[in-house]
Amino acid sequence: xxxxxxxxxxxxxxxxxxxxxxxxxxxxxxxxxxxxxxxxxxxxxxxxxxxxxxxxxxxxxxxxxxxxxxxxxxxxxxxxxxxxxxxxxxxxxxxxxxxxxxxxxxxxxxxxxxxxxxxxxxxxxxxxxxxxxxxxxxxxxxxxxxxxxxxxxxxxxxxxxxxxxxxxxxxxxxxxxxxxxxxxxxxxxxxxxxxxxxxxxxxxxxxxxxxxxxxxxxxxxxxxxxxxxxxxxxxxxxxxxxx
Numbered sequence: 001x002x003x004x005x006x007x008x009x010x011x012x013x014x015x016x017x018x019x020x021x022x023x024x025x026x027x028x029x030x031x032x033x034x035x036x037x038x039x040x041x042x043x044x045x046x047x048x049x050x051x052x053x054x055x056x057x058x059x060x061x062x063x064x065x066x067x068x069x070x071x072x073x074x075x076x077x078x079x080x081x082x083x084x085x086x087x088x089x090x091x092x093x094x095x096x097x098x099x100x101x102x103x104x105x106x107x108x109x110x111x112x113x114x115x116x117x118x119x120x121x122x123x124x125x126x127x128x129x130x131x132x133x134x135x136x137x138x139x140x141x142x143x144x145x146x147x148x149x150x151x152x153x154x155x156x157x158x159x160x161x162x163x164x165x166x167x168x169x170x171x172x173x174x175x176x177x178x179x180x181x182x183x184x185x186x187x188x189x190x191x192x193x194x195x196x197x198x199x200x201x202x203x204x205x206x207x208x209x210x211x212x213x214x215x216x217x218x219x220x221x222x223x224x225x226x227x228x229x230x231x232x233x234x235x236x237x238x239x240x241x242x243x
């Protein structure tokens with residue numbers, strides 16, 4: 001008898017829970033979105049995506065949720081729309097009590113701007129993914145010359161990371177050129193010299209030697225003393241004077 005009562009009680013609880021859940025699911029939330037909180041990760045770095053840009057994208061697609069009923073706001077549609085942007089790697093949208101909708105965007109940080117001799121034009125992020133140019137502009141080293149995507153990803157991506165990791169190089173190098181022979185050349189923002197790194201190997205050693213050269217020699221002779229600085233060879237730096 002006690003077992004039967006327990007079963008009936010359990011059945012009653014299950015029926016109640018199903019009824020309560022169904023009623024809750026069918027009831028409409030009349031709360032409106034009163035605030036849209038946006039976060040763009042890595043915003044301290046040079047990137048293309050800003051809060052204003054995220055807002056513009058959503059408004060353009062008529063998905064900006066401010067003032068809308070929470071029930072009518074699709075978090076998935078907002079996420080899917082933002083993920084279509086080539087400079088956004090991930091997007092998360094969720095609702096919180098009080099009519100607030102949160103949008104968290106993870107951007108893809110561009111590392112290099114490629115404008116090769118074969119006409120290819122794209123940005124490359126830190127993972128080696130190519131991003132097509134849009135209406136954005138960024139102050140990045142520009143890769144030019146006789147190169148293709150495989151060469152850039154294999155050889156110039158590590159160089160780009162080395163340049164970005166050091167504030168000295170990050171602010172100094174304006175252009176990375178690849179000669180027809182496959183040798184790497186740097187064009188600084190200051191001075192009139194061309195820096196030849198030779199074949200794409202031992203970048204850390206070559207940049208270290210160049211930094212010491214800049215620190216010890218350039219202050220004494222001036223930034224326009226040499227037209228060419230060659231670091232191709234391991235134990236020497238060969239300079240050509242400006243004519």
